[in-house]
Amino acid sequence: MLISIRDLCKIYRMGEVEVRALDGVDLEVEAGEYLAIMGPSGSGKSTLMNLIGCLDTPTSGSYLLNDQPVSGLEDFELARIRNREVGFVFQTFNLLTRATALANVELPLIYARVPAARRHQLARDALEEVGLGDRIKHKPNELSGGQRQRVALARALVNRPSILLADEPTGNLDSRTSGEMMVLFNELNAAGNTIVLVTHEEDIAAHARRVVRLLDGRVVSDRSVASKEPQT
Amino acid sequence: MIWDNFRIALQAIRANKLRSLLTTLGIIIGVAAVIAVVSIVQGLNHVIAVQLEGVGATYIRVQWRDDPNDPDLAGREVTLTYEDGLAIAERATAIEHFSPIFFRGERVHFRDRQHATTLLGVGSAHQEVNNHWVERGRFFSQLDLDRRARVCIVGLDIVDELELGDDALGSQLIVGNSSFTVVGIMEEMGEIFGQSRDDLILIPVTTARDLYGRDAFNRLILDFQARTAEQVELARDQIIEVLRARHQIPEGKRDDFRVVLQEEILETSGSILGTVTSVVAGVVGVALLVGGIGIMNIMLVSVTERTREIGVRKAVGARRTDILIQFLIEAVTLSLLGGVVGVVAGWGLGVLGARAIPGFPPAHVPLWAVAIGFGFAALVGVFFGTYPAAKASALDPIEALRYE
Numbered sequence: 001m002l003i004s005i006r007d008l009c010k011i012y013r014m015g016e017v018e019v020r021a022l023d024g025v026d027l028e029v030e031a032g033e034y035l036a037i038m039g040p041s042g043s044g045k046s047t048l049m050n051l052i053g054c055l056d057t058p059t060s061g062s063y064l065l066n067d068q069p070v071s072g073l074e075d076f077e078l079a080r081i082r083n084r085e086v087g088f089v090f091q092t093f094n095l096l097t098r099a100t101a102l103a104n105v106e107l108p109l110i111y112a113r114v115p116a117a118r119r120h121q122l123a124r125d126a127l128e129e130v131g132l133g134d135r136i137k138h139k140p141n142e143l144s145g146g147q148r149q150r151v152a153l154a155r156a157l158v159n160r161p162s163i164l165l166a167d168e169p170t171g172n173l174d175s176r177t178s179g180e181m182m183v184l185f186n187e188l189n190a191a192g193n194t195i196v197l198v199t200h201e202e203d204i205a206a207h208a209r210r211v212v213r214l215l216d217g218r219v220v221s222d223r224s225v226a227s228k229e230p231q232t
Numbered sequence: 233m234i235w236d237n238f239r240i241a242l243q244a245i246r247a248n249k250l251r252s253l254l255t256t257l258g259i260i261i262g263v264a265a266v267i268a269v270v271s272i273v274q275g276l277n278h279v280i281a282v283q284l285e286g287v288g289a290t291y292i293r294v295q296w297r298d299d300p301n302d303p304d305l306a307g308r309e310v311t312l313t314y315e316d317g318l319a320i321a322e323r324a325t326a327i328e329h330f331s332p333i334f335f336r337g338e339r340v341h342f343r344d345r346q347h348a349t350t351l352l353g354v355g356s357a358h359q360e361v362n363n364h365w366v367e368r369g370r371f372f373s374q375l376d377l378d379r380r381a382r383v384c385i386v387g388l389d390i391v392d393e394l395e396l397g398d399d400a401l402g403s404q405l406i407v408g409n410s411s412f413t414v415v416g417i418m419e420e421m422g423e424i425f426g427q428s429r430d431d432l433i434l435i436p437v438t439t440a441r442d443l444y445g446r447d448a449f450n451r452l453i454l455d456f457q458a459r460t461a462e463q464v465e466l467a468r469d470q471i472i473e474v475l476r477a478r479h480q481i482p483e484g485k486r487d488d489f490r491v492v493l494q495e496e497i498l499e500t501s502g503s504i505l506g507t508v509t510s511v512v513a514g515v516v517g518v519a520l521l522v523g524g525i526g527i528m529n530i531m532l533v534s535v536t537e538r539t540r541e542i543g544v545r546k547a548v549g550a551r552r553t554d555i556l557i558q559f560l561i562e563a564v565t566l567s568l569l570g571g572v573v574g575v576v577a578g579w580g581l582g583v584l585g586a587r588a589i590p591g592f593p594p595a596h597v598p599l600w601a602v603a604i605g606f607g608f609a610a611l612v613g614v615f616f617g618t619y620p621a622a623k624a625s626a627l628d629p630i631e632a633l634r635y636e
Contacts, residue, residue, distance in 0.1 A: 055547060055629045076551045083549020094544045094633065098243055110236055111549040155548065 001067065002162060002194055003029035003052060008061035010047050010217075021047040022058070023217035029196065031162070034189040036197045036208035044217040045198045046167060052196060053088055053165045054081045066162060083111050087156030091168035093148045095140040101127060101151045102136040108159045126154040130184065146177035153184065157193075164188065164195045170204055182207045234561070241562035244534065245569065255530040256570030258523025259612060262516050263571050263605040267578025269512040271595035272586050273505050279593040280501045288363055289461040290328070291494045294320075294454040294471060297487065304486040310451070312489055314437060316478055317355075317454040324456075324470035326463040331355035331362070333453040334440050340433055341406035342394040349390060350432045351407065353440030361455045369401045369416030372436050380438045385416035389431035407433065408443060464493055520608055523570065524616035531563050531620035542624055543632030556625040563617020564610055571609030575602055 010022040022044045029035055039045045050056040051063065054070060057078075063070045065085060073081070082088075087108075095104045105123040114122065127136050130150040140148050149169060156164055166185070170178035186207055189195050199205050206225070213221040245252045296312040299305055314332050321330035334353035339346055352358075356372050359365045366385060376383055384405060391400050396414070403414045412435065421429035441449050458467040468491045475489055535542070542555055550558075582595035 050630055053547070055633075076553070079546070079549050079551040079554075082547060088547050090633070094540065094547070096541055096544065098247055107545065108548040110233070111545075111551070111554060113233065159549075 001028055002031045002033075002065070003027065004062075004064040004067070005052075006062045008048075008051065008063060009059045010044070010051065010056070011059045020217050022051070024061070025214075025217070025219055027212065027219065027222075029163075029194065031194050032189075032192055034185075034195045034197075034207070034209045036199060036205035036211045037214060038198075038200060038202075038205050038211055039214035040200065042216075043214040045214050047217075048214065049165055049167055049196070049198045052163070053086045054078045079111070083108055084159055085162045087159065087161040087164045089149070089152050089156050089164065089166040089169045091171035093140070093145075093152045093172070095148060095151055095155075097140050100137050100139055101132060101143065101154075104140070104151055105155045105158050107155060112159055122158055123154070126158040127151070129157070130154045144177075145173050146180060149173060149177075149181055150184070153181075157188070162194060164193050165198075166195065167198045168200070169197070170199070170201070178204070234557075237558045237561040238565060240558060241565040244538075244562055245566060251530065252566060252569070255526050256523070256566055256573070258519060258526045259567050259570030259609050260523075260574040260577060262519030262523050263574025263609055264578035264581060265512065265519060266516050266605050266608075267575050267597060267601055268581040268585060270509065270601040271579065271582030271597040272592070273509055273512075274596040274598050274601070275582075275586055275593040277502065277505050278596045280498070288457070289494055290458040290464060291361065291363075292327075292456040292458060292464065292467055292471070293492045294456070294475070295490045295492065296451045297490045302486060305488055308488060310488045311479075312450075312452055312454060314441070314449060314452060316475060317452070317456075319478055320454070320456065320471050320474045323474050324467060326458050326467035326470055327456050328459045329357035329360045329457040331358040331360075331455050332437050333358075333455060334437055334444075334449060335453075336444070336448075338408060338433070340390065340394065342396060342403060345394050347390060347393040349387075349393075351440070352432055352434050353437035354434050355437055357457070358434065358455075361457045364421065365419050366416040367419040369414070371416055372434075377436045377438045380442050381436060382410060382412045382439060383415045383436070384412040385418055385434040386414055387418050387430035387432040388420050389428055390433055391417060393431075405433075407435065410443060468493065516608075520612050523567070524612040527563055527567055527613060528616040528620060530566075531559060531617055532623070534562070535559065535620050535624040538624075539627060539632045539635040542627050543629050543635065546627070546629035547633060552625040555627075556621045559621035559624045560614065560617050563621065564613035567609045567613030567617075568606065571606045574609070575605050578605070 005025060005027040008022055008025045008027075009020065012019040012021055025044075025048060027048075037045045037048060047056070051058055054065075058071060065081065070078075070081065096107070099107075102120070102123050105126050106119050109119040109122055124133070124136060127133055130153050132147060132150050132154065135143060135147060140151070143151065149172075169185075170181055173181060182204060185195060185197070195208075197204070197208055205211050208225065210222070210224045212219055294312065294317075296310050297305075298310040317330050317332050321327055331354050336351055337348060338351035339348050354372070356374050356377055359371050369385070371385065372383065375381070384407065386396070386400070386405075390396070394405070396403050400414055400417060405412050405414060418430070418432070418434070423429065456467065456471070458464045471491055472487065476487065479488055481487065545555060579595075579597055582597065586592045586595040
């Protein structure tokens with residue numbers, strides 16, 4: 001089992017008020033799955049995603065990633081998981097504005113202590129994979145929204161992570177570019193990548209093979225969708 | 233990794249050129265002040281050292297010492313005479329040469345021209361002792377001294393001022409009220425601190441005593457040369473022994489004279505310049521402190537501005553120490569760049585300053601001053617960069633990513 005979550009809780013304290021962002025979530029994800037997490041805003045889907053990505057630590061409950069318990073790990077161990085096991089794609093891309101596409105994609109490799117020459121090669125390969133082989137020297141402000149998200153995708157994939165975590169990856173893209181992006185996701189899943197997608201758009205979630213719905217920090221439905229061929 | 237961080241730092245600094253320059257101004261001024269002052273002081277030091285090395289390590293000077301507050305000297309007529317010097321030269325085995333110096337201001341006439349200069353009454357070994365030689369003509373012989381001959385040797389300035397021309401040797405000069413024959417011209421000594429050292433006239437010390445009377449000769453300066461540099465200490469002991477006996481100084485009482493060795497003169501000038509340097513160091517310390525606070529301030533701004541970047545870096549696997557090192561290197565790079573600009577500016581200031589003051593020796597920038605400049609700049613960067621860097625590294629990744 002790639003992800004094994006049991007009774008996960010995340011409680012924020014806002015002054016006197018306790019906010020139960022996650023209230024006892026159970027979730028299991030196997031390698032190669034294509035999962036969409038859905039729910040209205042405030043349902044806890046982003047919190048769940050941050051916990052899966054080890055950006056955050058739960059208040060209680062257990063989380064096993066690749067059968068390894070994640071709770072109670074030190075900063076440098078969590079950093080290592082974020083670096084090697086998880087690839088993030090954000091709604092707002094979160095690229096370094098002053099750095100070129102190549103340098104952005106190299107970032108995780110720098111923190112993985114990959115030597116410079118090998119780093120360039122891997123980053124270039126990753127950019128070619130997402131169809132940006134001819135844009136490696138461009139800075140984010142010289143790229144379109146779709147191209148920026150592809151750079152972010154290349155950055156997420158460059159360390160060959162166990163899970164690709166995408167938080168509203170098409171939220172800032174027009175419908176045509178969104179469609180192209182989803183094709184890319186489908187292809188990546190077909191190639192064996194595990195994808196966890198957070199979205200509130202039904203048509204985006206429709207690409208996934210399994211949809212988990214959250215409401216008020218709880219899983220309210222978890223159903224598999226019939227396998228379908230990647231759109232071309 | 234370090235190199236990557238260094239590149240990131242340069243990128244960030246380049247992105248905010250004006251801000252970076254203003255930030256490092258404190259460092260620039262501090263380092264420039266160090267380099268400028270040290271270069272001027274070292275220029276001085278260098279000149280003094282060269283001068284004294286010209287005299288040589290075997291040079292010994294004996295001066296009279298009078299101190300109204302010293303009970304050992306109370307009621308005693310302090311003298312240091314030509315005879316004292318002769319007695320030392322005769323009895324002190326470690327002494328090679330002896331030459332007394334009597335000096336006073338004097339007016340010198342030649343035909344219708346006149347010039348006020350320094351008159352030195354010296355012995356026949358003056359050349360050897362002071363390492364200052366006759367260029368043309370001859371020096372005084374023992375015979376000149378014995379006969380109290382009316383002969384003189386002039387410096388180049390006298391030749392110019394009195395327009396002695398090519399026939400200088402053999403000219404008759406009026407010194408005071410007496411007529412003297414020029415027998416030699418001294419080699420050029422050049423200037424020190426804007427003061428010409430060629431504006432002088434030498435006459436035999438015995439002749440000077442005839443001219444100015446024995447009363448003016450009670451307090452002379454006695455210059456000696458030890459046989460070898462190793463015998464300087466021995467020579468000093470012998471001088472003290474002879475003089476104490478001649479001056480009948482009882483056991484336990486202090487000397488009424490002072491023996492100064494060449495290396496002590498070097499030490500004295502060094503310690504004066506050292507004081508100047510340490511005062512400046514204090515001022516510079518304040519400048520660097522202010523500069524450091526500037527760096528800290530701008531690094532805090534930078535951390536806030538780049539909160540999102542820090543979040544992204546953490547999300548893709550940067551550890552706390554990675555972020556800490558990144559911002560620390562940025563602070564150090566910033567202050568080192570300030571150090572580079574400061575060294576260059578200080579060097580220029582030192583050179584220009586030394587040139588602007590008339591007669592000042594050229595500036596001399598020792599490598600250690602440059603090293604200290606850079607060292608302090610780096611230290612300031614580390615010291616004042618640590619807090620902002622720690623702040624950056626402690627940021628929560630989720631909050632950093634959400635930061636607008």
